[in-house]
Each structure stands twice: as structure tokens, then as C-alpha cells.
Amino acid sequence: MAGKKQEDAYAPIQRRALLAATGCKQRTSTEALEALTGTIPVDIHLTCRQAQAYLRLSTKHTGNPIYDTITHELTEERRGTPVHLLATRFKELKGELETETVDKECYFDARLPPFSIGRITGSFTPKMNNQCSKEQAKEEIAQLLQSIKQTKTTVVFTDGSSLGNPGPTGCSAVIYEHWGRTEPYTVKKPVAAKSNNYEGELQGLHLALSTLSKRERSEERVLILCDCKAAIENVITTHQVDAYNDLVNNIRQKLHEMKQKRVNIQIEWCPGHMGVAGNELADEQAKLAAEEARNSNMNTVWTRQQALKHIEKQAEERWKRRSELHTTSKHMQKINVQMKKKCKVLGLRSTQIAINQLVSGHTSLNAYRNWIDDTESPNCEACGERESTEHFLYYCPRYESSRRRMYNEVDNIYQELSTREKERRLDIVTLAGMREDLGEETNKKMYKAFSKYIEDTGRFAGED
Numbered sequence: 001m002a003g004k005k006q007e008d009a010y011a012p013i014q015r016r017a018l019l020a021a022t023g024c025k026q027r028t029s030t031e032a033l034e035a036l037t038g039t040i041p042v043d044i045h046l047t048c049r050q051a052q053a054y055l056r057l058s059t060k061h062t063g064n065p066i067y068d069t070i071t072h073e074l075t076e077e078r079r080g081t082p083v084h085l086l087a088t089r090f091k092e093l094k095g096e097l098e099t100e101t102v103d104k105e106c107y108f109d110a111r112l113p114p115f116s117i118g119r120i121t122g123s124f125t126p127k128m129n130n131q132c133s134k135e136q137a138k139e140e141i142a143q144l145l146q147s148i149k150q151t152k153t154t155v156v157f158t159d160g161s162s163l164g165n166p167g168p169t170g171c172s173a174v175i176y177e178h179w180g181r182t183e184p185y186t187v188k189k190p191v192a193a194k195s196n197n198y199e200g201e202l203q204g205l206h207l208a209l210s211t212l213s214k215r216e217r218s219e220e221r222v223l224i225l226c227d228c229k230a231a232i233e234n235v236i237t238t239h240q241v242d243a244y245n246d247l248v249n250n251i252r253q254k255l256h257e258m259k260q261k262r263v264n265i266q267i268e269w270c271p272g273h274m275g276v277a278g279n280e281l282a283d284e285q286a287k288l289a290a291e292e293a294r295n296s297n298m299n300t301v302w303t304r305q306q307a308l309k310h311i312e313k314q315a316e317e318r319w320k321r322r323s324e325l326h327t328t329s330k331h332m333q334k335i336n337v338q339m340k341k342k343c344k345v346l347g348l349r350s351t352q353i354a355i356n357q358l359v360s361g362h363t364s365l366n367a368y369r370n371w372i373d374d375t376e377s378p379n380c381e382a383c384g385e386r387e388s389t390e391h392f393l394y395y396c397p398r399y400e401s402s403r404r405r406m407y408n409e410v411d412n413i414y415q416e417l418s419t420r421e422k423e424r425r426l427d428i429v430t431l432a433g434m435r436e437d438l439g440e441e442t443n444k445k446m447y448k449a450f451s452k453y454i455e456d457t458g459r460f461a462g463e464d
Contacts, residue, residue, distance in 0.1 A: 011042045023353030025362035027372070031323065032360040040319050048315035051093045052308050054086035058099045059304060093314040101299045102307045103244050134271035141225065141270050149180035154222045156208045157270065157278035160191070160200020160231075161286035163294070169195035170289025173208035174282045179223075184278065187211050188285040190293030194300040200286065201228035202247050205235060205267075209254040212263075222258075222265045227272030227279060236267055243303035346433075346444060351451045354460040355432050358389055364460060365392055389428065392459060402456040406431075409449035413442060 011030075018033035019026065034041055040048070060067035073083045090099075132140070145155065155176040162169040172188035191203045208224060226232050234241045235251045258265060270279050302310070346352075357363040366387040370378035380387035382398035394403070410431070414424045429435055433447030454460060 007043045007046060014042050022356040024356050024360050028360045028362045036356055036359060040315060044315050044319050047089050047092060048311055050086050050089035051311050054090040055307055059102045059104050061104050093311050095314050097307055097310050102302045103304055104246055134274050137271040138274045138276060141276060153179050155179040156224045157282040158204035158208045158224060158226045159282035159286040160197055160204045161290045162195055162197045162200050163290045166194050166196045168193055168290045168294035169200045170286050170293050171200045171204035171207055172282050172285035172289055173204055173211060174278050186285050188289040190289050190296055190298060192298050192300045193293055193296055198230060199244055199301060201226060201231040202244055205231060206247060206251050209251060213254055213258060220263055222263060224267045225270035226267060227270050229269050232267050232269055346447055347451050351454050354454050359428055359432050363389060399457045402453050406449050406453040413445050
């Protein structure tokens with residue numbers, strides 16, 4: 001179990017690695033090195049990994065020996081055990097996450113062997129071509145529905161909707177008891193205050209099957225049309241799935257039970273938002289259900305992957321708060337707020353090293369040399385002024401022509417963005433391509449303009 005002793009052991013190793021990676025000066029603060037590279041502090045990183053370990057263990061299925069052990073130890077409230085320490089780390093970073101709302105891991109079902117190949121649904125019409133365009137699929141659906149009008153077939157359109165994805169989520173099913181002869185009826189339900197379209201689609205299938213299974217009919221044909229290929233593929237095969245295992249297995253169970261009743265179910269893909277009447281009605285109802293979920297207290301259902309990512313984001317937020325509250329370097333306090341915590345090598349490594357040093361404030365410029373050794377002159381050899389980072393970037397006459405070219409390139413970038421004159425910044429974070437509020441391509445262009453300036457000046461040439 002990692003604790004203070006391990007943190008103290010790992011921190012110097014990480015610092016040495018960051019110094020080597022960035023090429024920064026030995027006196028560069030660890031805070032600056034972490035910010036430059038986007039490397040989370042060791043103690044927060046270990047807390048994050050411990051919280052994720054607890055999540056993985058606590059979302060084992062009931063009956064798993066690991067799950068039973070964890071439940072037993074937590075029930076007895078045994079302090080100081082590894083499980084208790086992991087649980088404590090989880091509580092630190094869980095935010096709105098609860099283990100009860102996280103999807104359980106895959107488990108082996110002897111009735112539906114998870115690694116067997118084959119389908120658990122039937123087929124009574126020609127199979128749809130799922131690789132065709134939406135227009136072609138729309139035509140095929142129309143032909144399919146026309147062909148079954150003379151047969152007694154129940155047709156169901158299902159849909160799921162997440163407002164914002166992730167966001168409030170609902171699902172619906174539109175059921176035609178006898179296609180071509182009866183009017184449809186709709187069923188809908190809110191799913192969660194915050195989930196995603198994929199779960200909504202799965203819940204739509206589950207809602208449809210739950211509704212159909214309540215009827216006392218047998219030896220009938222049911223055609224289910226869903227506009228989510230991933231949901232269809234995961235429920236009609238019998239392999240293990242990565243997300244929403246319980247939900248998928250419940251759907252498979254209902255399919256299995258209905259098959260036992262000699263109900264022939266065929267599930268096909270129907271292109272969404274293409275004017276297919278049943279699909280459009282299902283979409284409308286799913287959105288209404290999602291609106292109902294908006295103000296509900298329904299728990300969010302997390303996949304394990306989403307939950308693990310959430311813990312990582314919570315760890316990053318903790319790092320951000322620490323940086324804002326406890327950064328000791330005045331230089332880093334000034335630039336850290338707007339800096340994207342990641343540096344990328346897009347050209348020469350020597351140029352990237354120079355940029356890292358300029359951003360960190362620890363450079364080979366004379367003002368810094370004088371700060372380290374007061375016998376060194378702090379002045380610029382070209383103009384006699386104090387050679388600080390600001391002097392090198394904006395004022396030294398020796399580099400005026402190179403600077404003007406850089407300014408022109410940066411100005412062109414701003415013009416492409418239609419940025420107003422007073423908002424066109426030229427600070428070190430902007431020039432280094434590390435602005436949090438600028439896109440990846442814009443930051444890349446800024447970086448290239450700045451690196452060209454550094455290489456043209458030759459001020460850092462020959463330095464490691």
C-alpha cells in the first residue's frame with residue numbers, strides 16, 4: 001500500500017525524469033516541471049490509482065471471492081487494513097460517484113456462454129445490409145415493412161436520447177401490435193439524470209422486450225427496429241461486452257425467455273432521422289422521457305470506464321486547485337492560470353528546451369545567470385539593458401527583424417480567428433502554444449512561429 005514513505009521515494013525519481021525530459025535547469029521548481037509536461041504530482045497520482053483499484057475491486061459481481069472479502073471487511077469497519085485505506089482514497093476522489101451506480105464487471109453465464117459464437121435472435125425476413133448508406137437503408141426498411149403487411153407481425157421501433165450526451169437520458173418504444181392494421185401505442189421512461197445515448201438505446205430495447213414479455217402470446221413474430229448498430233450487435237451476440245453488462249445480460253435473458261415461448265424475434269437496424277414514421281415517433285418520445293429525467297433524482301449509471309475516467313478528472317481537479325492555492329513561484333503564479341499543462345515537441349529538441357526554460361523562468365539569459373551568481377553581469381551584450389525573458393522576447397534591438405517576422409505570423413493567426421486587436425496577446429504562454437482557450441491547431445501555429453524566432457536569433461544555440 002503506497003503511503004508517505006513511497007511518495008517520498010517516488011517524487012525525486014519523477015523530478016529527475018521531468019528534468020531530463022524538458023531540459024530545464026536544475027533550479028526549476030517541481031511545480032513548473034509538472035505544469036510544463038502535464039504530469040500529475042506523485043502523491044495525487046498514487047491516490048488516483050488507489051481509488052481506481054478500489055473501484056475495480058468493489059464492482060466485482062456478488063459471489064466473487066474478492067467482492068465478498070471487501071464487503072466483509074467494510075461491514076466490520078476494520079481500520080488500517082489495505083481495503084480500508086483503498087476505500088479512504090476512493091472517498092477522496094469519488095465526487096458524485098457511488099460504487100452502487102457503477103456497472104459490474106463481466107461474469108460467466110453458463111446459459112449464455114460469453115465466448116460462444118452465434119445469435120440469440122431469429123430471422124423471418126431477409127437480413128438488412130448494415131453497411132449501406134442511410135438512404136439505401138431507408139428504402140430497404142420501407143420494402144421490408146411493405147412485405148410483412150399481409151402477415152401477423154408485431155413491429156417495434158425503439159430509441160434512446162441523451163440531452164447533451166452525456167446528460168439527462170430517456171428511452172422509448174413504439175409498438176404496432178399488427179403491422180399495417182393497428183395504430184401504434186408508445187411506452188417511454190426516464191433512464192438517468194446523467195447518462196449517454198448508448199445506454200438510452202439499450203434501455204429502449206429492454207423497455208420494448210419488457211413490454212412485449214407481459215403479453216400472453218406465443219408463436220408470433222416480432223420485428224424490432226433500432227437505430228443504434230452498437231446496441232444491436234451487443235445484444236444479439238453472446239460475447240462479453242465492455243459496458244452495461246447487467247443491462248445487456250438482462251436483454252439477452254428476455255430474448256432467451258421469449259424464444260422459449262416460441263416467439264420469433266428479429267432485430268434490425270433502422271436509420272435514424274430519415275423520416276421513417278415509427279422511428280421519428282420513438283425519437284420524439286425518448287426526448288420527452290429525457291426531459292423527465294432532467295429534474296429527477298435518478299442515479300447516474302456509470303460504466304466502469306466512465307467511472308475510472310471520472311476519478312482521473314477528480315485527481316486533475318485536485319491538482320488544479322493545489323496549483324492555484326499553493327504555487328510558490330511568482331512567475332508560475334502569473335502564467336499557470338492560463339497555461340495548457342502539456343508541452344509538445346514539434347521541431348528541434350533544442351528549441352523545445354529553450355521554450356521550456358523561457359516558460360519556467362529559468363533560462364541561460366544573463367539576468368538569470370546573475371541571480372544564480374552575482375559576479376555574472378545581468379546585462380545584454382548587445383544593448384546593455386538587463387537581459388530578462390521580457391527583454392529577449394520584446395525589446396532587444398539585436399533581434400528586431402526576427403521579432404517583426406514572428407509578430408506578423410502571430411498577427412496572421414489572430415486574423416484567421418477574427419480576434420479583436422485588443423485581445424491579441426503575445427505573452428509567453430501564447431507564444432509557446434500552451435493556451436488553454438486556444439485550439440490544438442492554433443497552439444501549434446503559435447509554437448511554430450515562436451520556435452522560428454528562437455532559431456533565427458541563435459541566442460540559445462549550442463546549449464543543452
